Amino acid sequence: MKTSPPARLCLLMAATVILTLLPLVWGLAGCGATTTGSPPTPTRTPHPTSTPTPPPTSTSTPAFTPTPTPLPPDVNPLTGERVDDPSLLDRVPVAIKISNWPGQYVWPQAGIASADLIFEHYNEGWFATRWTAVYLGEADRVGPVRSGRLIDLEIPAIYKAVLACWGFSDGVLALFRDSDLYPDRVVSYSLPETLDPDPFYRDFSRDVPLEHTGYTDPARVRAWAEAHGVSGRQAGLEGMVFSEEPPAEGEPATYVYIPWRELDAEWYYDEASGRYLRWSDGSRHTDALNGQQLSAANVVVLYVPQWDTDIVEEPHSGALSIQFALWHSNRAIIFRDGLRIDAFWQRWDREDMLTLTDEEGNPIPLKVGNTFFEVIPTEGLEVVVEP
Template sequence: PAVLERRPLIIKISNAPPVVRPQSGLSYADLVFEHYAEGGWTRFSALFYSQGASHIGSVRSARLIDLELPRMYDALLVFSGASNGVIELIRRSPIYPYNVISPQFGYGEPYFVRFPREGLAFEHTLFTDSDLLWQWATEREVNRPPRFSTPGMAFRATPPEDGAPASVATLEYARTDVMWRYDPLTGRYLRWTDGVPHTDALTGEQLAFENVIVLSAYHEEIDILPEIFFGVEKSLEIRLWGEGPVTLLRDGQAFEGHWHREGERDMLSFTDMNGDPLLLKPGRTFFQIIRAGFEPLVIQP
């Protein structure tokens, strides 16, 4: 299809404080990564490829994890800004300058537009439009099919045979509670956040994904470029390289396995406990990235 001839977009989307919900456009993303930002709050990196939306956001600032994700998926990175340290690392990375679009690099309207709302802080009012972002990429001759370096995830319509029943899965980040409940009518998992159905402001419908992957990775607060910033610039490093444990939720079942990533341009790939490909359901995937050993996943059959 023609839509696969364009670059994926990774857009930073707010998830805290709760007043920013419901966000706009998450239900149109192919992949969503929920990760710690700071202060115990989480943030989303949402990848749009097979479809887009005219109102996506609110758009927030980039984190260290956003140096990894665009290289995995050969995507354009879309964000509101970043700390001095993260901006300096972006400037030094292969994605700069042609594969980043942000007001911090001089791009404003029509790509980023403010929609003020009473009771909503200024930093939560920035939104974007995927068609305009793809138009921006075309004008700069960077809107092309992505060049994936590895096959990445494997899919099959029928689930593996060794799953455990998983109708409900709950996860507690430091300041955000997440619940996924399987809907056998649609074959997807529905999301609740802090006890409330998590909807998309564009559709009014609850977020629903074919796959939920709970991925455990090492987290560490690091000093960014201490020779320049002298310990003032700190940020949370989420090590999405090497390997670690995962739990895949699909078709009302849970499957244990491992994630793998070798080179910086490699996509995440997944194997079961026997080392064979861990097969996802065709459709969209939500990643819950958690700290190794800290956020227990509770599954109810």
């Protein structure tokens, strides 16, 4: 009998009980274009209540990062999409920190469907996630905007972006002040000496706690950046590779399940649109600006070493900031066109783009369109993939 995704997620909860206990073993250790039409009704079966076994880890890593091939001036370097007016690409990318928990206060977020790239990662405490959205284009409104995390020291450097986040914990703030992003590539209320013009505002139209009322948009952030001397097309954005046609290799993968502890993420491949549709905790995850379901041309799982630091991120609970070693190389899985392609991600120097390659270092192309990156630990959490 066919089951709806919400019903199916209930069946999955038994399978995730053990996964939710995994952080105790570790030490107790906030997309893209939309698609029209209704997604197909999945015909999945419940997963066994056993801890999934990670796929084999190759003992070799790519030997080199290929020299990037410059894209034509009318092609978005973050999506591979052509634009009618190349001047629309003559702007600095913007990275905005967005809340993803708790769902009853932050869903649906605004402006996600306009992002070129989204990074989802664990928040402190290893139970919920937060997003960093990267925009070369525009969005009328983006949020709720929340505080930055250690991973946000890396993402703006990769994509030559200006980072906008509401604030920082004291320990993380000290690292940002000491980074090459300060003072002209990071804007936050924790940095009042550079907060002019203020790109943030509050929206009280929803009955939610104050911390979930902050918003901005890429145009406001770019206005701030221009006032601080940063504007125009950024050098070094080459490196992402795209293709309309899927590669010959790959195994069928029409369903991807990410067992985050408090809000499971599911991606269902919609053959009609050629995109993966996002579900969160059994419900369609939509954008507040248009009500349409979030979708991605590419879903990329990045296996990234992660660990608790000695920085207290949440004073009330004592939860510690998580470090994300988004440098050097590790495993990745690319999902595009209903296929799974095993890969490696590479980033050897701070200013390098994040590239996806095979074991020989040859680039693996993404599908033209937006990409949603799932940044998961190298151990203790495994995606479930079904053909």
